[in-house]
Amino acid sequence: SRKRSTLKNPPGPPQLPIVGNLLNFPRGHDWIQFQKYSKEFNSDLLYFRLFWNRVVVVNSAKAARDLFEKRSNVYSDREKTVMVYELTGWHRNIAVMEYGDRWRMHRRNFHQYFRPDAIPNYHPRVTLGVHRLLNSLLETPEEFATHIRFMSGSTTLDIVYAIDPMPKHDPILEAAEEGVECLSEIINAGSYLVDSVPILKYLPEWFPGAEFKRQAARWKEKVDALHLRPYEVAKKAWDSGNAKPCIATTLLENLDKAADKADYEDMVINVTAMAFQAGTDTTVLTLTTFVLAMLMFPECQKAAREEIDRVVGRDRLPEFSDRESMPYITAMAHEVLRWHPAVPLAVPHKTSTDDTYEGYFIPKGTIIVGNSYAILRDEKRYPNPEVFDPTRFLTKDGKLNPDVPDPTEAFGFGRRICAGRHFADHVLWLTIAKVLAVFHLEEPLDAQGRVIKAKEDYTTGMFSMPKNLKATFKPRSSDAAKMIRASLADA
Numbered sequence: 001s002r003k004r005s006t007l008k009n010p011p012g013p014p015q016l017p018i019v020g021n022l023l024n025f026p027r028g029h030d031w032i033q034f035q036k037y038s039k040e041f042n043s044d045l046l047y048f049r050l051f052w053n054r055v056v057v058v059n060s061a062k063a064a065r066d067l068f069e070k071r072s073n074v075y076s077d078r079e080k081t082v083m084v085y086e087l088t089g090w091h092r093n094i095a096v097m098e099y100g101d102r103w104r105m106h107r108r109n110f111h112q113y114f115r116p117d118a119i120p121n122y123h124p125r126v127t128l129g130v131h132r133l134l135n136s137l138l139e140t141p142e143e144f145a146t147h148i149r150f151m152s153g154s155t156t157l158d159i160v161y162a163i164d165p166m167p168k169h170d171p172i173l174e175a176a177e178e179g180v181e182c183l184s185e186i187i188n189a190g191s192y193l194v195d196s197v198p199i200l201k202y203l204p205e206w207f208p209g210a211e212f213k214r215q216a217a218r219w220k221e222k223v224d225a226l227h228l229r230p231y232e233v234a235k236k237a238w239d240s241g242n243a244k245p246c247i248a249t250t251l252l253e254n255l256d257k258a259a260d261k262a263d264y265e266d267m268v269i270n271v272t273a274m275a276f277q278a279g280t281d282t283t284v285l286t287l288t289t290f291v292l293a294m295l296m297f298p299e300c301q302k303a304a305r306e307e308i309d310r311v312v313g314r315d316r317l318p319e320f321s322d323r324e325s326m327p328y329i330t331a332m333a334h335e336v337l338r339w340h341p342a343v344p345l346a347v348p349h350k351t352s353t354d355d356t357y358e359g360y361f362i363p364k365g366t367i368i369v370g371n372s373y374a375i376l377r378d379e380k381r382y383p384n385p386e387v388f389d390p391t392r393f394l395t396k397d398g399k400l401n402p403d404v405p406d407p408t409e410a411f412g413f414g415r416r417i418c419a420g421r422h423f424a425d426h427v428l429w430l431t432i433a434k435v436l437a438v439f440h441l442e443e444p445l446d447a448q449g450r451v452i453k454a455k456e457d458y459t460t461g462m463f464s465m466p467k468n469l470k471a472t473f474k475p476r477s478s479d480a481a482k483m484i485r486a487s488l489a490d491a
């Protein structure tokens, strides 16, 4: 330890006494600023201090692999903040649980329903969701964002709880969406003073300055509803003996065998709610990036359609069984994830012991941020990274190129890597294939008949999506429109 104490922390912008990097810590689109700092300091790792909190940002695939994967026993913890863990009810969420037995038990149970060989079980329901999306796009194309959101949320609710929600104002779907809303506000360390000064949590709600406690209490009601309302529907159906098979009822089959029933039921509530919480926004944002890319790079739509017409023809829609024969669509799904990951800084990890890396000292308790955006836009891995180009994942003869790394960093790192990524991958693939088979995506016209140009302009925060995106979805032909309508009759 004497040797370690002589080692330096990784480089980073200069610090002030006490506040550290408070004034030069990136605010807004931090992933781009971290990428610039990484070039400026010629270092894969950057070090920041915000008061007594230490943050290391990882900006290269090699360092990410070395730390998150090869030293996963050190780099897999999460920061336990007062707002998340104690005040708003998010302690139930697998993504924010501390690394340890409780997280392991939840992740294992989640994994058995979302591992690669389980996903084909959901193909019929995913297909129905995409067919409904195509029909909604045909009716009200300008509401594409709402339709994509409904597809993502309703498909998950059905698979997990056997709840098939209504398209508008479904109480369960609305409760689930409201519950998710607050997470992105509170998850970033430093958003609330109480996370840095935990003693503030003892302030009574009526106390001046304790608005955070009143806000937390309001959020907790919604977060509890997100976990409990859909679960209660599934539990009631299971109790009645008439439940449609779904993940919740399959998990409940083992309730009577559990040594501690209350504990087991708590796990079932957490695991089932997780798919909606983690999967809805991320899938919606990723598909919104797909729409933007299609408007900005129309030649990619053309290339995709050539593949669809060649492999599938024009008298049926693509299916999962076509995937092997459609490498361009797979490459496009990869490129959507690479070009602009929905969670550009993934979810921060935390070190559980002191560590040294390449001569630098990384203390226990340091927040470790994986800069997925910088890694996926590293020109050494992906030449011309700012251009959306699915062919970068293909060989000259159009096959998937095993030498080009898949954009897995869009799903995070090491042992905490997204547990729903195989499911997400299938949903993305099928949506992209079916939408491009029947629609032209175009930039719309404004009231004066001028084209509303699509821009790569993204929101900031934990989740990132194109701002104010407008698009039109025009059926490729009258036959395509007929095929869309018929798709629901077949479902």
Ligand code: HEM
Pocket (backbone or CB within 6 Å): 094, 095, 096, 107, 110, 114, 274, 275, 276, 278, 279, 280, 282, 283, 286, 341, 342, 343, 346, 347, 348, 349, 410, 411, 412, 413, 414, 415, 416, 417, 418, 419, 420, 421, 423, 424
């Ligand atoms: C395109 C869609 C998606 C993206 C981009 C995405 C991205 C991510 C990222 C970046 C993380 C954090 C990883 C880390 O800490 O290093 C994560 C965690 C997680 N995701 Fe996803 N995700 C997506 C879809 C889904 C879906 C559909 C599900 C569920 C069916 C899901 C379930 C989870 C779970 C359970 C975790 C927590 C892992 C843990 O902390 O152990 N995700 N996801």
